[in-house]
Amino acid sequence: MIAGIVTVILLLAFLGGTAWAFSAKRKPEFDAAARLPLEDQNENLP
Template identity: 45%
Template sequence: MDINTLRSIATVLAFVAFIAVTLWAFSKRKKGDFNEAANLPFDDDEDMPNKQSAENKQK
């Protein structure tokens, strides 16, 4: 087996991995999880104390 055969095998394996990750990312089963993760930045309001009351205490 020469180096070109190994390179060809590595290329095919990388392509198969790329296709697998792409199918996983766009699968309908994961859509809910990804939507939940996309909304995480907007969920900070519950964790933080009332911003207005903190500003009033500083004055």
């Protein structure tokens, strides 16, 4: 019985995290993070 409850809780947490990651509000932050490897490293040096 407890294992079933834990499974449901973990499934809901997974679905919530997936919805959070793919929400439209997060897109600008993920786009900026995706461009980080392509930026010139010398721009950040003092």
